[in-house]
Amino acid sequence: MTHKLPTLPYQMEELAPLMSQETLEFHYGKHLQTYIDNLNKLIPGTPYETLSLEDIICKADGAIFNNAAQTWNHTFFFQTLTSHSDVIPQKLDALLTSNFGSAEAFKEQFTKAALGLFGSGWVWLAADKEGKLFILPESNAGNPLTKGYTPLLVIDIWEHAYYIDYRNRRAAYIEAFWKLVNWEKVAERII
Known part of the structure; x- marks a missing residue:
């Protein structure tokens, strides 16, 4: 099987100025x-x-x-990105609230994990087989699928993801990320 570059669900200029x-x-x-x-x-x-x-x-x-x-x-x-980030769907909001206290508390915990991941990697929102949501920081190419979890949301913490726009300001990149999340897409991924 030959793997191919996937098509983006938006034009490359659409995410600017948050992602150029x-x-x-x-x-x-x-x-x-x-x-x-x-x-x-x-x-x-x-x-x-x-x-x-x-x-x-x-x-x-x-x-x-x-x-x-x-x-x-x-x-x-x-x-997972979009130029017109939307409101978190009720079903997802309820799950985030039941697992983290609120959607805002989830964002705070996820941001903390993304800021705290040393070096390169990914921070995931994932679900286990029972549907419990959790935050999973993974180094390098780490992926929740290897542990039997369902990925729902991810942020790329490799420097190449943000260095052109934000240089070494990872926190500014993470803040911008929240304005680009396609919450409908995240909700579709729930088991």
Whole structure:
């Protein structure tokens, strides 16, 4: 199976000024494309050649895992963004409230985890098999699928995600992220 660059659900200039077209040209157009290209070079002749990204992530390790997970993680991240962030749907708001105290408390805890993640990685909102929501910081290419969890929301904490627009101001990037979240998409992912 040949993996391809996914189509964005918005135009590259639509997220500006919170996320510039230049950031998307590099982050989506170059970084993500490189992970996809690397994965396509690594899997021919292996047991992963015909597997979905999800199956590769759950079964592979090393370079194949890293490139598959980074492809999946980035795709998930980009599909979670929107130029017209909306109100949190009632069903999701109720779940965030029951798991974290309120949607605002969830955002505070998630922001704290994103600020506290040392180095590069991802911070996820995930659900376990019983539907309990939790925040999962993961280094490097970490992904909740490897633990049997359902990913609902993610922020990319690799510096390439924000350095063009925010330089070393990770907190400003995280603040902007909250204005770009497609809450309808997050709610659709609930089990």
